[in-house]
Amino acid sequence: MDLRSIKTFRTIVKHKSFQKAAEELAYAQSTITMQMKKLEQELGVLLIERGKNFQLTEAGRLLNAKGEVLLKDYDILQELMADFIHGESGDIRIGVMEPTASYRMPHVLTPFYEKFPKVNVNIQIQSSRALVEMVKKGEIDLAICTAPDEISTLHFSPLFTEDVALLMQNSHPLANRESVRLEDIEDEMILITTAICPFRRNLEKQMIDKGLKPKYRMEISNMLALKHYVELGYGLAAVPIIAASPPPPGTVLKPLQDFQKELTVGLMRNEEKSYTGNAMTYLIDLFYKELKHQDESLQKK
Incomplete structure (x- = not known):
């Protein structure tokens, strides 16, 4: 008919x-x-x-x-x-690691929705390792995460670095120092995230490279929850500065003087997939523009 x-x-x-x-x-x-x-x-x-x-x-x-x-x-x-067809509607699936998902992404999406109000953005918050697999399988279109461990069909473009500092209670002996070295925390009770967390893996590698053996008191799967356990005195935690600024009441952030390798976070894409549409193109450009701008603004503070 x-x-x-x-x-x-x-x-x-x-x-x-x-x-x-x-x-x-x-x-x-x-x-x-x-x-x-x-x-x-x-x-x-x-x-x-x-x-x-x-x-x-x-x-x-x-x-x-x-x-x-x-x-x-x-x-x-x-x-x-x-x-x-013109990229004015449809779904865009994005995977994002913490703390980017909570502290950076909401601000990035504001100008996007002003320009493309009909587009539905689906945000999946996962670990970097999980996001890499999701991009490979086509379960998400893009990911904001750390670089994959192995070479594959995925393309990684750096966007910003996630700076890390040591969070502790004000009453802790190390709180009186201007800065802290990794050797100073070897005998301290450290709160950590899961083994697949890039922040934990980065801290462990740097301590082991210096011949240090970290002592862990508690493993907490959510990176953003660490600061609340520090606040109650369970131990110290190396946390992204953006996730603990300002520090919770009764705590203080201290720079790790010899912590050389901050985490690089970037845009993960599948090279075998074509990325078309005005909305997708605009969003990718926005990631490079806004996330880089946020990184520069934080570095000036």
């Missing part, structure tokens, strides 16, 4: 005239007549009573009522598809 024929039928009903419908639709009257005959043949039922006075059959009244809904849905579908 041709939607064009349904539109013609409803135009005839609106004017109660084949001739006026032909004028509105810019068709020859013979075309209108032919479309109606074909539509009735396809449906196997008479739609318009043949006679001097215009009158719909019961089937015609049903088609007129339901056809309105059908055509409205079709118009909406056409508009959605046109928006999608």
